[in-house]
Amino acid sequence: MPNFHSNHLKTLTYPCHAGETTFLWEAHSHRGNKLVMASSKGEPLLIRIQSKKEGGFLIKGDKVTRPTQASFLQKVLMDFRDVSEANVTYSNIEPKKFLHVKTSPYLKEIDFFAHDFKVEREIWVEIGFGSGRHLLHQAKKNPHIQFIGLEIHKPSIEQVLKQCELQGIENILVVDYDARLFMEFLPSNVVGRIFVHFPVPWDKKPHRRVFSAAFIEEALRVLHVNGTLELRTDSALYFEFSFMQMMHLSQAEVHVKKNAALEITSKYEDRWLKMEKDIYDVILTNERESEAIDKMGTLFFDEKVDFSKIRKQFKEELLRGDGFFVHFEELFESNDERGLIRISFGANERNEKCYLLIEQGKVSYLPDAILATKSNQLAHSLMKEWFHGICH
Ligand SMILES: C[S@@+](CC[C@H](N)C(=O)[O-])C[C@H]1O[C@@H](n2cnc3c(N)ncnc32)[C@H](O)[C@@H]1O
Structure with missing residues (x-):
């Protein structure tokens, strides 16, 4: 995965811009991890900044459900390197090292x-x-x-x-x-x-x-x-x-x-x-004809939530149902009203990883368009109950 290491990163005032990327805000977790919300060519993307034990930082794209094309991520990381005036000690984000991903129409x-x-x-x-x-x-x-x-x-x-x-x-x-x-x-x-x-x-x-x-x-x-x-x-x-x-x-x-x-x-x-x-x-x-099924949709939240209550009550938690689960892994706080929860969820056989973005009392998946498979639907209902339990 594209990443770079730096001894120093300038404190940014958001929003700020470099190249084709806008850096919108940042959020911090209690474990000392930091995420920066970026947007490039209309696509949202999270950059993860980890403090290294030996000092300095590791900066990389966050591995959410659908990884963005490596070359796209590399460009956003180069923009971040420039805007934060990084003092780079290691890097694989330069164009000559762009990963070539072989694709096939099949x-x-x-x-x-x-x-x-x-x-x-x-x-x-x-x-x-x-x-x-x-x-x-x-x-x-x-x-x-x-x-x-x-x-x-x-x-x-x-x-x-x-x-x-x-x-x-x-x-x-x-x-x-x-x-x-x-x-x-x-x-x-x-x-x-x-x-x-x-x-x-x-x-x-x-x-x-x-x-x-x-x-x-x-x-x-x-x-x-x-x-x-x-x-x-x-x-x-x-x-x-x-x-x-x-x-x-x-x-x-x-x-x-x-x-x-x-x-x-x-x-x-x-x-x-x-x-x-x-x-x-x-x-x-x-030997029998089966009934047609509906086309698979995507999942979304429509209820209001209160981020101040979520901040107070959040703890890492693994909830299990019959064949599915939701793992609330880490909370990132940006300000009193905005934050991200990193989760994994879905069928026991195959889990999805993504963030729940909480902003202005609303929750959305990041990246969006989580498929409404049977096990994702069950996990989604469990998340809704979890939010309800905290916020009402
Ligand atoms: C023992 S090999 C047999 C391969 C092939 N059918 C043959 O006869 O040579 C079993 C294959 O199933 C794949 N496999 C195992 N579990 C699977 C799953 N849940 N979904 C899709 N493929 C799976 C494995 O990666 C492996 O290639």
């Missing part, structure tokens, strides 16, 4: 699926595609299908994007997102096949498995009639666990196979075949 942020994704043809999803052998094979063989590949391991993602480029494959969208939470971004009845091949077995921590009752329910909703959820695994425990969850479903039929051959084997499969391990397939076929 790599999508989760927001794309919330706001812009349009279903134009049948969709097949592969969860945890790893080396991508199966995904690439299927995409080449079925050019009329839109593939969505879910993976959380970055090198695997890069490898598959590179192969798409080299082989001219244009019908795969890749997303770096936890598969357990992805299905709620898809409309109902649009998916033909969901492949889950050799998922991590998590024998000692079954709650971490991709398969759960909630996951199967969402998978059935997005599958069209006769669409299939296909698990392939070498783990007898995972096989039994998933089979048990599917057995009682009234709107779907389950088929089981042992040691069936597929057209293409993955790296994992090759390894198990060499060891002569049994391989199980569990195929769930959806």
Whole structure:
């Protein structure tokens, strides 16, 4: 991440300007951290200033939910360096060190699926595609299908994007997102096949498995009639666990196979075949049409709050619900009426990090546009209760 160190920073009078950036105000926490609210080209951005043990300061962009482009952040930091007349002892913010982030039209942020994704043809999803052998094979063989590949391991993602480029494959969208939470971004009845091949077995921590009752329910909703959820695994425990969850479903039929051959084997499969391990397939076929769901919106607060009460009562706090949480991490005070609370929240599997900006009796998320996923909505309600408890 772009940052610089300085022995000295001039005390600023706000607002002040440098380059294309306006520095609006600053806020301090009891832990000795400082944030500066900046705005450049209409985009708000927080700069974090930490006092170093050995003296001097570390200045960097704050890692909030959606990190701003590294080059944009570097420019804002250069403007801050200039306006605060920093005496720089280390820096990686100069243009020659701008980080080059490789982008691909086939790599999508989760927001794309919330706001812009349009279903134009049948969709097949592969969860945890790893080396991508199966995904690439299927995409080449079925050019009329839109593939969505879910993976959380970055090198695997890069490898598959590179192969798409080299082989001219244009019908795969890749997303770096936890598969357990992805299905709620898809409309109902649009998916033909969901492949889950050799998922991590998590024998000692079954709650971490991709398969759960909630996951199967969402998978059935997005599958069209006769669409299939296909698990392939070498783990007898995972096989039994998933089979048990599917057995009682009234709107779907389950088929089981042992040691069936597929057209293409993955790296994992090759390894198990060499060891002569049994391989199980569990195929769930959806038999019922599901109701449409509303398009996913964003979350906002509409109640009035009293910052003076929040200042007095704030303490670091972790609140937990069923599968979700809110962690009120740190309060930053700017003046009697304005401050920021750094929070993390959302599903246990994947947390969001952002700030709650409190200004003139109102609360807003920073950055804004927090997606109204099921777990974010639950966490949001818990935050509203928390504000209510303090302010009323
Ligand atoms: C054992 S590997 C199997 C890879 C590939 N399917 C194969 O057969 O070679 C499991 C893959 O699932 C990915 N994965 C694990 N949990 C995931 C999750 N919750 N969402 C998406 N991908 C996940 C891992 O990063 C890993 O690449």
